[in-house]
Amino acid sequence: MRRQKQNGISCWVLGFLAMLLCYAGPVSSEEDSANFVNARFLYQSTFGPTPALIDQVEKVGIESWIKQQQLLPATYHRPLYDTPFSKGAQANRENAWYQIVLTSEDQLRQRMAFALSQILVVSRYGGALSSKPTGLVDYYDVLVKHAFGNYRDLLHEVAIHPAMGNYLSMMGSTKENPSTGALPDENFARELMQLFTLGLYELNLDGSVKRDPKTGKP
Template identity: 25%
Template structure:
């Protein structure tokens, strides 16, 4: 890898220097919200095609690796998107080789319980990190993360540490780019979700509303989606009877009609009755075809991929596509990524997970993805499968911006080689002093930045400082 190529790939220059001036209590909105549409891009020194390529890589992948920007410029982003939408057709030797070594990943539910919870979780997180870092099927990985937040499961509850393995593999990965209705059905019968939201405790005569409520509030309609408290109660009854075996065939799901309340209930104005399976399919149909669901999903996708506060027009456009296609995820993503608003979207504040993974990719790091690296994500506040409440990790800048110190420490530890199992080749990166940083940022260093770089003397700290720049927190 030539250094010039390496430096260009990092896409560090996207945000430009942040100079928006605002004050008073409205500054968060003004700056992190709609007001950020005109961040200064004038300093951008690459071509328009390179800018666009870096933008696409920042959003559809976990950030550019050495050479990615040039490759994408040659390929064209539309082709790239179409490829990414067919992950099974993308050769993925490196990631599959790395992940294949992780033995617990392919185990089925009853066998998983032969291993300690801590080991199971470490391996699942390891696989997640290795795929984010090395898989060529990047959009798939990004979408698995998106659904993992949307259908959040805290691995610390009950048997969820084990059951999350099957949820990740058989539910989220299987359906991440498929159809929302089928994804939702898989989630509803995912043992991890049934345990996490007390679905298994929801039985005839003793309904438990937890899952029913979150199914409407967080998974489909949204809190203002037009359901009532009576709908929650009725839905809970319709969902009774789903059991997760805890002795023989531990961790497998089946409907238990003796615990299912098959008497008629009315959900969102429609009568539902029948077996556990029949009622589940009926209520999921009602929820999935409800316009509020299309709108809520569209909003969340736009917030993830476009900006913290996407325009109502874009959300509407994406929601319409969702309805037209019966919840097909690929066409929905296609219309989102082809939108003018996506193409011109200003840099979005990176959540800690994306910040760290994009840094590791930008520096071409070699990682084993194991415990010491995972501890860094815990410190930064975004360890996978560790968000306790069902709403998933926040997806807006203001939730994360005050927690900058752990990012700086990650940068210091990474650059100094203090993360066991993670290595970067500092010697190959740093040799040209100021020139290095300028190439990385795709703009000239401002005088105050030159002074700052002069204050750190070791190569490791120069790299750390680059990763700590405000520019690199956005992408």
């Protein structure tokens, strides 16, 4: 896969409407509609729009803004994580994340990395990674690095990263040995096929294998 572009009244909706009223003043319905579209786009592609960011997208357009974002240098989390905070390593990791996603210029990259982290999941909870915050930060920076890149390259780096090896238990896995009964750990392989990719074959919504209409092959 190559590069991709990616109910009820809630508090953020009310806050957003209040922001527009405070920011925009009296405007035409056309201008108000454009502001709403741009702000909605920025809610999806950043960690929250500001009046200045809405103005920027209004000025250059959504496609140009995306191109500008892709050209910005990546803001990696490890350097800020290595800057000591006061409450220990896990707090450093969390503080670095919040500071970067709220203040960095490369908002689209950071939002993409966060989206990828919800697919290619590792977690500090319920496993040995709770004591390995440095590994978690390093893993997250892999997602930042490949946010606009080739998905195959990302999968390769994720597959060999110690954090993923630890989380999905293939670290230290051995190959099959019939004489001893040893079997390889297939946890990551299963996740790779079922969750991280389309699997061996692309499927229709009913679960049947999607086939080429001309050749009948998957």
